[in-house]
Amino acid sequence: MTVPLDGIPLADHAAGYAAIAEAGFTDVWSSEVNGADAFTPLALAAAWQPRLRLGTAIAGVFNRGPGLLAMSAAALADVAPGRFCLGIGASSPMLVSDWNAVEFTAPLRRTRDMVRFLRAALRGETVDGAFDTFAVRRFTLQRPPAVPPPLLLAALRPGMLRLAAAEADGVILNWLAATDVPRAVAELGERRPHFEVVARIFVCPTEDARHARTLGRRMITSYLTVPAYAKFHRWLGRQEALSAMWQAWAAGDRRAALAAVPDEVVDALIVHGSPEQCRAQVHRYTEAGVDVPVLALLPTPELAAGDPAALATMLARLGPRARTPA
Known part of the structure; x- marks a missing residue:
């Protein structure tokens, strides 16, 4: 189920999360546009319903710097070890440039670079060097998660779908019909074990x-x-x-x-x-x-x-x- 639930204040979501779990839903996945951020609703779910799996769908790769995105992910993975999936994506020029005053350029390369940075950072490695779209100087997480979260990519067309297949642990699809799924999945090719298709x-x-x-x-x-x-x-x-x-x-x-x-x-x-x-x-x-x-x-x-x-x-x-x- 996507959270937060429409029309209910976050402070009142405890009953909603209980109803989600009682109905048999296994996961809650956050959205991030111009309402709640991607992480706060999941932190509440982690505290109130510790059996639910948590996922961001998505946290944008432009709106947060590499270090901040790693810290946010690590904190939630620390709260819910083994139950958190980090979904990231390029988002859109409106959210990135118009609303967050960040230049929206080279979205595929930025997403690829963020995946590579996050892989290393969430394992507790020191990241020091230049990627194609940003450079990081000696960043090390103070509290790397005991269980690094899987990384999933939001993808629409072939380029990003193939990137997800090559470097991520899953893909997040959006705005498609059931009859569209085979075309999107075909672009993934042969998938590694445990690779997930989320929609x-x-x-x-x-x-x-x-x-x-x-x-x-x-x-x-x-x-x-x-x-x-x-x-x-x-x-x-x-x-x-x-x-x-x-x-x-x-x-x-x-x-x-x-x-x-x-x-x-x-x-x-x-x-x-x-x-x-x-x-x-x-x-x-x-x-x-x-x-x-x-x-x-x-x-x-x-x-x-x-x-x-x-x-x-x-x-x-x-x-x-x-x-x-x-």
Whole structure:
């Protein structure tokens, strides 16, 4: 499950984490855009639900310097030894340059360099030298973790997917349909033992299709107009389906862009329906090659009030301990 949960203050997440664990979810994975940072929600989960596995999806490789990212990862690995996965990625120019005043250049090389730095630093080695995109002078973690966390890379297109396969312990996929998974996985080639394919899946558990599609269109026009995601979906074969949206967006007509998103694209990228129907759709991702399906729970009319009891019921119906309908 993606955390933090929408509409619930972090200080009140203890009950939400308990409901996640009770429903049979094994992991919580953080997101980091303009809400909570990637590490704080996981630190709370580590304290409140010590059986859950924790993962960042993702911590950006530009927004923190190499040493700070290593320290943040080491601290969480120290709190949850053997239960933490560090997911990193390039993020986007908006988050990096517009919001954090950092130059967004050579994202693939920066990500590769950060993987190599983190490998050494999290083993407790002293890192001293120049990488292609940054240089580090004699950095050594004061408290290297007893169990260095696995490193996973967020990847969309072939270059980053191949980098993940070559140098990371797993890959994190995002914004793709179950039918898209085989194409992404094919770029990984032969994988090493224990390499994991993680995918964030947007889930809107409501039978109000109009609500789900309205929300889905807003999300699609917000995300898939970002150049990296637009290129990703062209690569996946959605040029024809999304060209009208991209044209309207480029012309500044947001209303026309929303209207141009076909229902079939929304239904492919946003899982919706009853919780039982959503579970069955998520299962299609695992059948296609995803090892760790990470649900990102979207607001629904049933959950709009932020009622903890309603949330717990919804999680129980979505979770692995629920019975899959025949």
